[in-house]
Amino acid sequence: MRGCSQEGEIKIKPGKLQRLDFILIGIALLAAFLNIYKIWNEQYANAYYTAAVTSMLQSWHNFFYASLDPGGYVTVDKPPVTFWVQTLFAYIFGVHGWSVILPQALAGVGSVLLMYILVKPTYGKTAARLASLVMACTPIAVAVSRTNNIDSLLVFTLLLATWMLFRAVNNQKLAWLLGAFAMIGVGFNMKMLQAYMVVPAFYVFYLLAFKTGWKKKLAVLAAATVVMSVVTLSYAVVVDMIPEKNRPYIGGSQTNSVLELAFGYNGIARLKGMGRGGMGSGGAPPDQRQTRQEEDVTPDRQQTRQDGDNMPGGQQVQQAGSNMPDQQQMQPDGNNSPGGYPGVNEGLSPAPGGGGPPGQGGGGGGGMFGTGRAGPLRLLQSELSGQASWLLPFVAFACVGLLAGTRLRKLTAKQKEALFWLTWLLPTMVFFSVAGFFHQYYLIMLAPPVAALAGTGWAELWNQYRNKEGWKRWLLPAGLLATTAFELYILQPYQEQIGAGWLIGMGVAGTGLALLLLLAAKKEKLVSIAAIAGMLVLLAAPLYWSATPLLYGDNSMLPQAGPSRQGFGQRQGMGGGMNSSSINTKLLEYVTRNNTGEAYLFMTPEASTAESYIIETGQAVVAMGGFSGSDPILTAEKLAQMVADKKVKFFLIPSSGSGGRGGGSEVMDWIRANGTEVPKEEWQSNSAQDSPQGGRPMGMGNSETLYEINI
Template identity: 40%
Template sequence: MQLKRMQKTDWYLVGILILSAFLYGWGIWDAGSANSYYTAAITSMTKSWSNFWYGAFDPAGFITVDKPPVALWLMAISAKIFGVHGWSVVLPSVLSGIGSVYLMYKLLAPKFGLLAGRIGSLILTLTPTVVANSRTNNMDAILVFFLLLAVYILQKAVAKKNIWLVIVSFGLIGVGFNIKMLQAFMILPAMLVYYWVAIKLPWKKKIAWLVVGMASLSIFTVAYPLAVDSVDQSSRPYIGSSQTNSLMELAFGYNGTERLLGQSTGTGGAFPGMGSTKKSTGTQKNNGAPSGKKPSGSASTGKMTGQAPTGQQNGGKAPTGTPPNQSTNKNANQAKGKAPGQSGKMTRQAQGGQGGGNSAFAIGSAGPFRLFQSDLGSQIGWYLPLAILGLIAGWFGFRKRGAKWHHVSEEQSEVLLWAGWFVPVYGFFSVASFFHPYYTIMLAPAIAALTAIGVAAVVKMSAQSNKESMIARIVVSVAVLTTLLLQAYYVWSYYQIISIILIIVAIGLSIWWLLPRQINNKIKIVLSAISILLMAGWWSLTPTLSHNSAAIPAASPSLLSQTGSSDMGGEVNNQLLSYTKKHQGNAKYLFATTDSNSASGYIIKSGKAVMAIGGYNGTDPTMSLSEFKKLVKSGQLKYFVMGNNSKTSSGQISKILTWVKKNGTKVTYSSSTSNQSSPTQQMGGQSQSTTLYDLSNIYE
C-alpha cells in the first residue's frame, strides 16, 4: 500500500519543490557578476576548449581558479547556451538546490514514509545557508547535490545488491572531489559504514565489491588531477593557489591542511580574522574574502558602527544590501581582496546573532558548541537540536524488539548513514581554523534527514505502549523547547519582541507536550511546526527578497535594509579599461596586475585577457622576474596596473613589482585627473589608489 501511494504524485512534494524553486531562483536576474572570481573564469572558459578543460581564470589561459573545474563546466555550459549573465552562471546552483530537495525526499520516503520525506525536504528547503548557497555561482550547492546523488545510488545499490550501482556511487564521490576537492570526502565514513552494515552479502563478496567501489573512487578522484599535472607546465595554465603548479598539491595544501590549520597560502601563517570571534561588544577583526579564499590584499581600512552586520549583495540592479563583511560605503572589509594585516574595526550592535554575517571569517570560537553560536548558527543551526534528538530517537525508536544490541534494523542502518554524515562534518567545523560560514551547507542534508527520522520515530513510539508514548512526548517536549530557545537567541539581535514571544511559546508548548494526551493532537502539531519554521523560514527568505547572489552567501534580515552594489572583485574603472583597450595593440594581455581580484571585473566586461600574476591571493609563484621580463620584451605585455594590494606581495611577485616601479612609465589615463598619475578607482570591489605603468618603452 505504501509503495502504491508513493507511485502517485505527492502534491506536498510538488509544493515543496515549487517553494524551493522560488527561494533559490527568484531575483537571480539581478545576480550581477555574483562571485566575479568564478564568473571571470566562466567568461574565459566559453572562449576555448583549453580554457574550458583547465578552468582557466583568464582568456589567455595564464592561470586557473583555485578549484577543479567540474562545477564550472556546468556553469560554462549554461553561459555558452544563454550567454554570460549573472542568472546564467547561477542557474546550475539553483537547479542543484532543487535537485537536492527532491533527492532528500527520495532518500527518506521509502524507509520512513511520506511524512518523513516531506519533512526532510521541507527542512532542507528552509535552511538559510542552503537558500543563500543555491543562489550563487559558488560550488557548494552543486557539490551537495552530487553527494546526495551518490548516497541515493548507494541506497539503491544496497537494496538491489547491484555492484554497478556501488561503482557509480563511489565514483560520484570522486566527481565531487573534482568539484571542491577533499570536502567531498567528508561523507565517505558514512557511506562506508552504511554499505558494510546495510548490504546483505556474504562477507567475501561484500569485501570484493567494496574494493571495486574504492577503485572507482580512486579513478574518478585522481584521473583529472593526474591528467592535468602530467601536461608540461609550459603547455597549460598555472594551477591557481598552488605553490608548485600542481592540482594534487592544491588538494592537500591550500584546499586541504590549510583549511584545518588556518594557514595562508604562500605565507604559512594564520590570516587575521580566521579562528575565534568574540561574543562581547566592542571591536573585532572584520576581514572578508569570498568563496573559500583568503583575501588577496586590495583594501584600505574602514570603520562601521551602529549597524547590525549586513548581508552580502551581488552587484546587481536591486537594492539588496552589502555583504556580511561590508559596510554600506564599501569600506576595506568589503571585498575579496582584504590585505593580510589590514582590517577594519566595527562596533557590533548586539554581538551574537549576526550569523556569520559580519565577516567572511565569522566562525565563532572553536569547540563542541561552535555551531550553536550565532555566527554559524543563524546560517545552519536552526534545527540542530531536532537533528541531535532525532538521531537518538531514530536509533532507539526503530530498534528490533528482542534483538541483540548488535543487530541493526533497516531503519537503523539509515540512521547510521545520516549520523555518519553528521558527526564527522560537525567535528570538522568544531575544530577547523579556516572556513567560511556558508561551508556549513555540508551539514544541512544530515540535519534535515535526522530531523525527519526523529519525527517518524516519535510517531511510531506514540502508537505503542504507554511507556513508549510517554518517552515520545518527553522527546518532543525537549525538542520543541531547545529548538525554540536556540532560535530566540538567533532572532534577538534583530527582533527582541519576537524573541521574547518565542521563549514564551517554547515554554508553553513544551509543557503542553508533556500532558498525557494523544501525541497526534493536530492543533499541537501545527502550532509546534509553525513556531519552529517561522523565523527559520524568514531568515531563509531574506536572500530571495533582496535578490541576493553573493560571493560570500549568507542569510540575514540586514540584507533587506542595505542598498548599493557590492560586486566583489567585479568593479571596473571605465577610463582605465578604455585607455588600455585603445593602446593594447598586438599585446596578448590587456594589462597585468597582482591578483585575480583586481582582474576579474575587467575580464568579465571586456572579454580580454588580464594577467593576475599572483593568482587569487597575489602570492602564487607563477613566474620569475626573468620570465616576466621576457614577456614584456616580446611585446605580449605592455601595461601593469598596481594598487594598494601590491604592498603585501612577496617573493618573486615582489621582485616583479619592484622592477615595474623602477623601470615602468607612469601613465595618466584620465583627462579629469590632470597631473595625477594614480587616480583612485574601484579594483577588487573597493576604493584604492591605482597606478598604470607603461612597460612598452623599456626595451626600445
C-alpha cells in the same frame, strides 16, 4: 484513443492523480521560489567565478583547465567540474549573473526532491515530506543556492551518490555501488576534500547493509574505493603531467600542482587554519596564509570586499557595538596577508553580515568571518547557529528514538539508514567544531543529514508516542520543547530587528504544543494535529532566515542567511557580488587603443581588478599573482621574456610597495624600473559614472599607476 472522451478531451485517470504528491510539489515550488526569485538582479554574482566562465567560453583549452582569464594564464583555485556546468548554462543563456547561478539554484531544488526519494521507501511519505521541507528551509542551503559558489551543486552530487548507494543495497547490485563511490570522486573534482566528508557514512552503511560474506564484502569495498580514487585523482594527475608551459598555472597552489592545491590550500590548511593569529599554525605556506577572498584588507582601497559588506556609497559600515578600523590605520599583526597588506587582529569583530548577531563579534579561531570559537559547542554559538543548526536538539532526541535498543546483528532497515545519516552528520560536525578556517556557507554539508534525521525522527517519535512505548513516548514532546528553547536562544539577539513578536509567538506556540502532547495524550486526534503543528512551528524561524537573502540582498562572495546587521533597510551583500560595474572605461579605452597586438590587454596583481574587465570585455586582463596576488607565478626574468615576446606591455599596479603581490617586490621593482609611467590624465577617470556605488576600485583611484613597457 485511450484516455480521451468522444469529444476528444484528454482524461486523466484518477489513479495517476492519486500518485501525485501535491504536498511535495508545494515544497518543491517553495524551494524554487527561495532559490530562484530575484537572482536576475545579480550582475556578476561571484565575479571571480563568472570571469572564469567568460574565459572558458572562448576556447576548449580554457574550458578544460577552468582558466580565470581568456589568455590561459592562471586557473581559478577550485577544480573545474562545477564551472563546466556553469559554462554550459552560460553558453545557452549568455553570460549573466543569473545564468551562472541557475545551475546551483536548480541543484538546490533537486536536493529537496532527492531527500524525499531517499527517505520515503523506508520511512514513508510523511517522513519524506518533512525531510524535504527541512531541506528546503535550511537557511544556508538557500543562501548558497542563490550564488555561483560550488557547494549547492556539490551537495546535490553527494545526494545523487547516496541514492545510488541505497539502490545498490536494496537491489544488491555491484554496479550501483561502484557508481555511488565514483560520484564522490566527481564531487572531489568540484570542491576537493569537502566531498570526502561523506565517505565514513558510505563505508559504514555498505558494511552494515550489503548482504554478502565478509571476505567478498571487503573485496567489493576495496574495488569501490579504487574506483573512487581513480575518479578523484584523474583530473589532477592528467593536468599535473602536462608540461607547465602548455597549460595555465594552477591558481591557489604554491607548486603549480592540482594535487598540492587539493591536499594543501583546499585540504589540510582548512583544518589547521591559514596561519593567522588565532587560527592555528601550519596550514598553508607563509605567502599563502591569507587570500583576497578570505581576508582582503587593502590599504589602497576605501572599499573592502572581504565579506561582501560594502554599503552604497562605498563607505565602510560599522557593526553595532564595534567599529571596523579604517583600513589605512590597521597595523600588522605579524601575519600579513600575501599582498603585503596588514593582517587583521584576532580580536576584531567581523564585518557586518559576518555571521554573529548585532553587537557580537566572531572572536577566536575564524571569528573574523563569523564562525565563532572552536570547541564542542561551536555550532550552537550565535555566530553559526542560525545557518543550519536550528533543529539539532530535535535531531538529538530523534536519534535516541531511532536507535534505542539497537543490536548490531539485528539492525532494521530504518536503523541502518539512521546510522548512515548520523555517520554523515557527526564527522561533519566535528570538523566544523575544530577547523581553523572555513566560511559559513560550508555548513550546507550539514543540511542533508539534519533534514533526513529530523523528518525520519519525527515519524519514529510520533509512532512511539502514539503506541505508548514506555519512556520513548515522551521523546517527541521533550524534543519539541527543547528545540523551541534553543530557537528562542538563536532569535533573542535579533529581537530589536525582528521584533519581540517572533520570540513571544514561537515561545507560546512551541511550548503550548509540547505541553499539549504531554497532558492530552489520550485525545488522539488533537495530539496528532499538535505533533505536526509543533514541527511546523519549529520551521517558521528557519524559513524566515532562508528568505532573508532574497528579502535583503545576497552576498555572492560569502553567502549567509539572517537578518541584515544594520536593520531591514540594508542589503547584506552589495559588495561581495560585484553587483555594479567597476570598470574604468577611460583605462579600458586607453589600453585597447594602444594595444599593438599583445595577447594580454594589461596585467594587474590580483583577480579583484581583472575579473570585471574579463566579464565585460572578454579580453585577456591577467592577474599576475592569481586570486589573491600571492601565487608565485612570475619572476622578473619570466616577465621580461613575456614583454620581449610581445605578450603584454601595460601593467596596472600599486603606486608603491608590493609585499609579494603578483610575484613579489622583485616583479614590482622590475616593472617600475623598466616601465614608463602613463600620465594619469590619459587613463584615470574622475567620473562617478564609472563607479555607480561611489567606490574606487583599482584603476580608479590615486594609488595605482599604469606602466607601459616596450622592449
